Amino acid sequence: MNISLAIILGLTGAVSWGAADFAARFASRQVGAYRTLFFMQFFGFLALSAYLKSAGGFSHGIAPGWHPWAMAVAAGLLNVLASLALYHSFEHGTLSIVGPVSSSYPALTVALSLLSGERIHAVRAAGLAVTLVGVILAATSFAQSKSTPAEKDAQRANPNHANGALDAETKSSRAHLSTGVGWAICAALGFGVLFWFLGFHVVPAVGSAVSVWVMRLTALVSLSLAAAPAQQTLRLPGGKVWWLLLAVGILDTAAFVANNAGLSTGQVSVVSVLASLYGAVTVLLAWIFLRERLERSQWLGISLIFIGIVLVSL
Numbered sequence: 001m002n003i004s005l006a007i008i009l010g011l012t013g014a015v016s017w018g019a020a021d022f023a024a025r026f027a028s029r030q031v032g033a034y035r036t037l038f039f040m041q042f043f044g045f046l047a048l049s050a051y052l053k054s055a056g057g058f059s060h061g062i063a064p065g066w067h068p069w070a071m072a073v074a075a076g077l078l079n080v081l082a083s084l085a086l087y088h089s090f091e092h093g094t095l096s097i098v099g100p101v102s103s104s105y106p107a108l109t110v111a112l113s114l115l116s117g118e119r120i121h122a123v124r125a126a127g128l129a130v131t132l133v134g135v136i137l138a139a140t141s142f143a144q145s146k147s148t149p150a151e152k153d154a155q156r157a158n159p160n161h162a163n164g165a166l167d168a169e170t171k172s173s174r175a176h177l178s179t180g181v182g183w184a185i186c187a188a189l190g191f192g193v194l195f196w197f198l199g200f201h202v203v204p205a206v207g208s209a210v211s212v213w214v215m216r217l218t219a220l221v222s223l224s225l226a227a228a229p230a231q232q233t234l235r236l237p238g239g240k241v242w243w244l245l246l247a248v249g250i251l252d253t254a255a256f257v258a259n260n261a262g263l264s265t266g267q268v269s270v271v272s273v274l275a276s277l278y279g280a281v282t283v284l285l286a287w288i289f290l291r292e293r294l295e296r297s298q299w300l301g302i303s304l305i306f307i308g309i310v311l312v313s314l
Helices: 002-031 033-055 067-092 095-102 106-115 122-139 149-157 161-172 181-206 208-227 241-263 268-275 278-290 296-313
Strands: none
Touching: 002 033, 002 067, 002 095, 002 241, 002 268, 002 278, 033 067, 033 208, 033 241, 067 095, 067 181, 067 208, 095 122, 095 181, 095 278, 095 296, 106 122, 106 181, 106 268, 106 296, 122 296, 181 208, 181 241, 181 268, 208 241, 241 268, 268 296, 278 296
8 A cells, every 4th residue: 555655646746846847947047046946945835834734734743852853954955955956957957968867866865775774676776777877878968069150260260270170179079068967966966865864864753744844944044044145146036937936836845745745655765766757757848848859878868767767666
């Protein structure tokens, strides 16, 4: 029974996160990653506060003492860092590349779960290896980069034009990380630790919905305090971007609640892997609406990521 519920909740989180990340791509490019994260957290906090008040969620299911709340705050801070990295990858990178790379976090979550006492069979171990290979391929571009007009003019003006052109060609043919992939890798590492921490330490003590509420409140406070030192603005954006921010906030919060409810079933590895399929949803939406194109090696890498995720979930 627990495994069936875990699968349903994990897939619910995947669909909600995939749609949220697709909307966040547009919002972050309009108002920046920092403001997108702040205002989506604000909308999610309001929606979850209304739900918890009506459902009496603050009055039961929470372990006594300050320690559970401190752990929930720590999870909130880690979520802020991972989410900022994720939204920076959306702001600067190709959605259908950074989405799958960031969604590879279960490789780390499962590894930490094993160290915490969960057992894994040979098929899941193979899935971890396939996922990591897929991340490397999806994150790397092997295509030659095209010279800009300014670079071409500089090469013509150079007396050693032939040698300069050869050096430029050799340099441009080297493999390089796709734009935004570094941020996506940081996000994957952060989320990998976060969901292990939630599943083993936070959700059992605080509950699925209340833990998300604390994380949202922690994000709002920390982002407000860090805005000035980080030279970020929290001024109100204008125009239709509010609808995007509202959508991101509601969808992301719903995904977290579903994910944490799934973690409470005790199937941390299964829920984390299934929820990470949000990358497939993001790629599908980017393919349909944005017509983003990838190199063959990157398509292979993305395919391996999803094959690995399936193997880990078996």
